[in-house]
Amino acid sequence: MLVIKDLHAKIEDKEILRGINLEVKPGEVHAIMGPNGSGKSTLSSVLAGNEKFEVCEGSASFHGKDLLDLSPEDRAREGLFLSFQYPVEIPGVSMVNFMRTAVNEHRKYQEKDPFSASEFLKLMREKKKLVEIDSNLTNRSVNEGFSGGEKKKNEIFQMAMLEPKLAILDETDSGLDIDALRVVANGVNKLKSPENATILITHYQRLLDYIVPDYVHVLYKGRIVKSAGKELAHELEEKGYDWIKKEFED
Amino acid sequence: MNVACRIIDLQEEYIKLFNDQLPLLQSGAPEKMNSLREQAIKIFKDKGIPTNKVEDYKYTNLQPYFKGNLNLAFTNESAHNDVTQHFHCEVPQLKTYNVFLVNGWFSAKESDLNLPDGVVVCSIRDAAEQHADVLEKYYGKTAPMEKDAMVAMNTAFAQDGAFIYVPKGVVLEKPIQLVNIMTGSEDRLAFQRNLIVADENSQLKVMLCDHTMSPQKFVVNSVTEVFANESSVFDVYNLQNQHNLTTQVAGIYVHQKRNSNILTNNLTLHSGITRNNIRVTMDDENCESHVYGLYLSDKNQHVDNFTFIDHAKPHCESFELFKGVMDDSATAAFTGRVLVQKDAQQTNAYQSNNNLLLTQNAKINSKPQLEIYADDVKCSHGATVGQLDDEAMFYLRARGISQEESRVLLMFAFAYEVIEKIRVEPLKEQIRGLVEKRFRGEFDKCDSCVVCGQSGSGVSCL
Numbered sequence: 001m002l003v004i005k006d007l008h009a010k011i012e013d014k015e016i017l018r019g020i021n022l023e024v025k026p027g028e029v030h031a032i033m034g035p036n037g038s039g040k041s042t043l044s045s046v047l048a049g050n051e052k053f054e055v056c057e058g059s060a061s062f063h064g065k066d067l068l069d070l071s072p073e074d075r076a077r078e079g080l081f082l083s084f085q086y087p088v089e090i091p092g093v094s095m096v097n098f099m100r101t102a103v104n105e106h107r108k109y110q111e112k113d114p115f116s117a118s119e120f121l122k123l124m125r126e127k128k129k130l131v132e133i134d135s136n137l138t139n140r141s142v143n144e145g146f147s148g149g150e151k152k153k154n155e156i157f158q159m160a161m162l163e164p165k166l167a168i169l170d171e172t173d174s175g176l177d178i179d180a181l182r183v184v185a186n187g188v189n190k191l192k193s194p195e196n197a198t199i200l201i202t203h204y205q206r207l208l209d210y211i212v213p214d215y216v217h218v219l220y221k222g223r224i225v226k227s228a229g230k231e232l233a234h235e236l237e238e239k240g241y242d243w244i245k246k247e248f249e250d
Numbered sequence: 251m252n253v254a255c256r257i258i259d260l261q262e263e264y265i266k267l268f269n270d271q272l273p274l275l276q277s278g279a280p281e282k283m284n285s286l287r288e289q290a291i292k293i294f295k296d297k298g299i300p301t302n303k304v305e306d307y308k309y310t311n312l313q314p315y316f317k318g319n320l321n322l323a324f325t326n327e328s329a330h331n332d333v334t335q336h337f338h339c340e341v342p343q344l345k346t347y348n349v350f351l352v353n354g355w356f357s358a359k360e361s362d363l364n365l366p367d368g369v370v371v372c373s374i375r376d377a378a379e380q381h382a383d384v385l386e387k388y389y390g391k392t393a394p395m396e397k398d399a400m401v402a403m404n405t406a407f408a409q410d411g412a413f414i415y416v417p418k419g420v421v422l423e424k425p426i427q428l429v430n431i432m433t434g435s436e437d438r439l440a441f442q443r444n445l446i447v448a449d450e451n452s453q454l455k456v457m458l459c460d461h462t463m464s465p466q467k468f469v470v471n472s473v474t475e476v477f478a479n480e481s482s483v484f485d486v487y488n489l490q491n492q493h494n495l496t497t498q499v500a501g502i503y504v505h506q507k508r509n510s511n512i513l514t515n516n517l518t519l520h521s522g523i524t525r526n527n528i529r530v531t532m533d534d535e536n537c538e539s540h541v542y543g544l545y546l547s548d549k550n551q552h553v554d555n556f557t558f559i560d561h562a563k564p565h566c567e568s569f570e571l572f573k574g575v576m577d578d579s580a581t582a583a584f585t586g587r588v589l590v591q592k593d594a595q596q597t598n599a600y601q602s603n604n605n606l607l608l609t610q611n612a613k614i615n616s617k618p619q620l621e622i623y624a625d626d627v628k629c630s631h632g633a634t635v636g637q638l639d640d641e642a643m644f645y646l647r648a649r650g651i652s653q654e655e656s657r658v659l660l661m662f663a664f665a666y667e668v669i670e671k672i673r674v675e676p677l678k679e680q681i682r683g684l685v686e687k688r689f690r691g692e693f694d695k696c697d698s699c700v701v702c703g704q705s706g707s708g709v710s711c712l
Contacts, residue, residue: 048648052640076650088645092663101659102649109650141663158649 001026001197002047002067002166007058008222009046016042018222019058024166027194031208031233032201034219035241040201041085043219044170048082049075062166076102077109079165083155083172090142095154098142099124099161106162127160131187149180156187167191168199173207185210205237218244251325254436257317261298265291267322268406274324279409280378282389283443290395290405297399306398309583309615310525310554315469315497320439326355326410344676346427346457347371353432354440354470355410368417371426374445377413384415388447392505392531393473400499400527404473408443411472416452416482425455425485425674432470432496433463442472448482448510455485455674460492460500460521467495474502478510480534485513485673489681494522494549501527506566508534513673516543517681518553519688529558532566532594541570544668546688548577558587559601561594564624570601573668575661575689576612586631587619594624601631606638606664661689 002024009017016039024030034040046053047060049072060067062078070078090098103123104114115123128135133153143151152172159167169188173181188198188211200211208216208230216232217224220241225248226232236244251274257263268275268291276284299316300307349371350357356373365371370381377385395402412428432440448454462468478484484504492498498521504512516526530539545553559568574582584603605614618631638660646656665685672678 048644050644050648071653072644072647073650073652076648082648084645084648088639088642090642090645090660090663092666093646093659098646098649098651098659101651101655102646105650105652105655162649 002060002062004060005058007043007046007060008056009042009053010056011042011053015056016053016222017046020219020222020224022217022224024197024199026165026197028215029192029198029200029211029213031213031216031230032199032219032224033203033216033233033236035245036203038219039222040219041170044082044168044199044201047075047168048072048080073105074109076162076164077106081159081162081164081167083152083159083167083169085171085174087143087146087151087155089144089146091144093142095138095140095142096124099138099158102158103161123161127157130190131157131160132183133157148175149177152176152180152184153187156184160187160191163191165196166199167196168201170201171203172200173202173204181207182210205233208233220244220248252321252323252327254319254321256319260313260316261295264403265295271324275407275409277325278375280375280382280385280389282378282382282385283374283408286390286395287406290402293395293402294399294406297402299403300399304399306556306585307525309581309585310523310552312400312497312499312525315523316439318467319437320467320469321434321436322439323353323355324409341676341680344674344680345424347424348427348429349412351410351412351428351430351442353434353438354408354430354442354472356412366420366422369420369422370413370415372413374411374413374443375409377415377445381413381415384447385413385445388475388477389445390475392475392477392529393501393503394529398501398527400471401473401501404441404443404471404501407471408441408473411443411445413444414446414454414456416448416454418449419451421453422455425457425677427457427459430458430460430472431463432461432468432492434466435464437467439469440471442470444472444474446474446476446484446486448476448478448484450480451482452479453483456487457677458486458488460488460490460498462492462496465493465495468492469497471499472501474500476502476504476512478504478506478512480507481509482507483511486515487672487674487677488514488516488526490516490518490521490524492521494551496522498523499525499527502529503527504530504539506530506532506534506537506539509536510534511538513540513671514542515668515672516545516555517668518543518545518547519684520546520551521553522551524551524553526553526555527558528555529560530568531560531562532568533562535563535565537563537566539566539568540671541568542668542671543572544665544685545572545574545582546665546685547574547580547582549580550578551580552582553580554583556583556585556587559589559599561588561590561597561599563591564593564595564597566594567598568600570599571668571671572603573605573665574614575606575608575665576614577608579609579611581613583615583617584633585617585619588621588629588631590620590622590624590627590629592623595626597624597627597629599627599629603633604664605633605635606661607635608638658686658689662686
C-alpha cells in the first residue's frame with residue numbers, strides 16, 4: 001500500500017529526514033516512536049503533502065502511484081488521512097459545511113454523485129455515534145474553542161467520515177486524559193479493517209495499550225534505526241530512548 | 251433638462267454650472283433645500299473637490315473622477331425611465347417596502363405600499379408640501395457641509411432623494427428598500443439627498459441598494475441624513491453593487507438622541523471607486539451605535555471607509571467593525587475616528603478593522619484615530635492586515651478539499667463576522683450567498699440585482 005524508499009526531506013536547508021525506508025501493507029498497524037526532534041511529525045507532514053517541507057531525495061508510492069507527485073487534496077482523495085497533532089481552528093467555517101465539502105470532493109474524485117443534504121446528515125449521525133463525539137461539536141466552527149481532547153476526537157470523527165485506506169495519527173494521544181484516550185482508541189479500532197492500515201506516531205507506549213501495533217519502529221535523527229514487534233514498545237517504556245541513541249552512535 | 255458638460259478645471263466649471271443652472275436647481279425644490287445652496291457653494295468653492303492633500307481624504311484623491319464629459323439632469327425626466335418596470339428586487343422570505351430612485355431622482359414606489367398610519371415615504375421634493383416642518387427641523391442639520399466639501403457640493407446641487415418619516419411609537423416590521431439605479435446611455439454625474447427621521451420609540455430598518463444598469467461611467471455624490479430620536483431603533487444596510495466605472499461618494503450621517511440604538515452596515519460587494527463617509531453623532535445619553543462594514547474588492551477597485559463616531563454625551567456605547575478582502579491590485583483604506591468629548595464620561599467605544607490581502611499588489615491603509623478628552627472611558631481599537639492562513643489552508647486541503655475551494659472557505663470565514671451583524675435574518679442569508687458567490691468569481695454585478703440575484707438587463711460587465 002505504502003512504500004517509502006530512502007526518503008530525505010528538509011526545511012529551510014535543515015535536513016530532517018535522512019533516508020527513511022518503510023513499507024505498510026493493508027490490515028497492518030505500524031507504530032513509529034522516537035525521542036523529540038527525531039523527525040516523526042516531519043514524516044507525517046511530508047506524506048500528507050505539507051509544502052513547508054522539501055523532499056530532496058527518495059520516493060514514496062501509495063497504491064502504486066507516486067505520492068510525492070500528488071497535491072495534498074489528491075493524496076487525501078486517494079485515501080490518505082493525517083490526524084493532526086495540532087488541529088487548526090478555523091472560525092467561520094462550520095463543521096457541517098467543512099465535512100460536507102470534504103466528503104463530496106472525495107465522492108467527485110471517485111466519480112460518484114455528491115450526497116444530498118439528508119444523506120449527508122444521516123452519515124454524519126452514524127459516524128458521530130461510532131466515534132462517540134458530542135453532538136454539539138459538529139454545530140460549531142471547525143475546532144474553534146474545542147478543548148485538546150475534543151480536537152483529537154474531532155480528528156477521529158473526520159477519519160470516520162472520510163474512510164481512508166491509510167490513516168496517519170500524529171501524536172493523537174498527546175494531551176489526552178485517560179477517558180478521551182479510550183474514546184479515540186476505540187474509534188480507531190472500530191474503523192480498522194483488513195483493507196486499511198494505520199500508522200501511529202507517538203512518544204509514549206500508553207496509546208499502544210489500546211491500539212496494538214503489528215510493528216514498532218524507532219525513528220532517530222531522521223532514520224528508522226530499529227524495527228521490531230510490539231514488544232519493542234514495552235522495552236522503550238522501561239528503558240527510555242537512551243540505549244537506542246547509544247547503540248546508534250556506536 | 252439634461253446638461254452635458256466638460257469638466258477640466260473642476261472648481262471653476264462646477265461654480266459656473268451652479269450659477270448658470272441655479273433657476274433650474276431651485277425650481278420645484280423645497281425652500282429649505284434652496285436656502286442652503288448659496289452658502290454651500292461658497293464652502294465648496296473654498297475647499298474644492300478633495301485631493302489627497304486633504305487629511306480626511308488622504309487615501310482617495312477624488313479630483314480625477316469628477317473630471318471629464320459628464321451629463322447632469324436638472325429636471326426629473328430621467329426618473330420616468332421604464333427601468334423600474336423591469337427591475338424587481340426581492341429577497342426570498344423578506345417583504346420590503348420598495349422605492350426606486352433613478353439617477354438620483356425619486357422615481358416610483360410600489361403602488362401597494364400599505365404603510366402604517368403616519369409613516370411617510372416619498373420624494374424629498376414632495377415632503378416640502380406636507381411635511382415642511384420636519385424638513386425645516388432636520389434638513390442639513392447633521393451632515394456637516396462646513397467640514398466636508400463633498401457634503402457642501404451635494405447641498406448645493408442636490409434636487410431630489412427619498413424622504414422617510416416614522417412617527418412616534420410606530421414599529422415598521424418590514425424594511426424600506428431604496429433601490430438606487432444609475433442608468434442611461436451617457437456618462438453621468440448624479441446627486442442624491444435622503445432624509446430619514448425615526449421619531450421617539452419608533453423602529454425602522456432601511457436598505458440602500460446601489461446599482462448600475464448600463465455600462466456608462468457614473469459619478470454619484472449622495473448624502474443621507476438620519477435622525478434617530480429618543481428610544482428609537484434604526485438600521486441601515488447599504489449594499490453597494492456597481493460596475494468598475496462607478497465612482498460613489500456615499501455619506502451616511504446619523505444623529506442620535508437618548509436611548510436610541512442604531513446600526514449601519516456598508517456592504518461594498520462590487521464597485522469602482524467607493525468612498526463611504528459614515529458619521530454618528532451621539533448627542534444624548536445612553537445611546538448605542540453599531541457601525542459595521544465589509545468591503546470585497548479586486549482588479550483596480552478602491553474602497554475608502556471613513557468613519558467618525560462622535561461621543562458627545564456620557565454613557566454611550568459604540569461598536570465598530572470593518573473587514574476587507576483585497577485581491578489583484580485593489581486598494582482600500584479605513585479611518586476610524588472616535589471622538590470622546592470632555593463630558594462624555596463612562597463611554598465605551600470599541601473599534602476593529604481587519605484586512606485580508608490576497609496578492610502582493612493589494613494594498614490597505616488602516617488608520618485608527620482616537621481623540622479622548624474624558625477620563626473615565628473604555629476605548630479600544632485594533633487593526634490587522636494578513637494573508638490567508640497557510641496552516642488552515644493545508645488542513646482543509648489535507649481533507650481532500652481543493653485549493654480553490656479552500657480559499658473560498660477561508661475568505662468566507664474571514665468575512666462572516668460582519669455578515670452575522672445583520673439584524674434582518676433573510677437579508678443575512680441572502681448576503682451570505684452573495685458574498686460566497688463573489689469569492690467564487692461567479693458574481694455578475696451588472697446582470698443581476700445584488701439583493702435578489704435575478705437576471706436583469708443583460709448588460710455586460712466592465
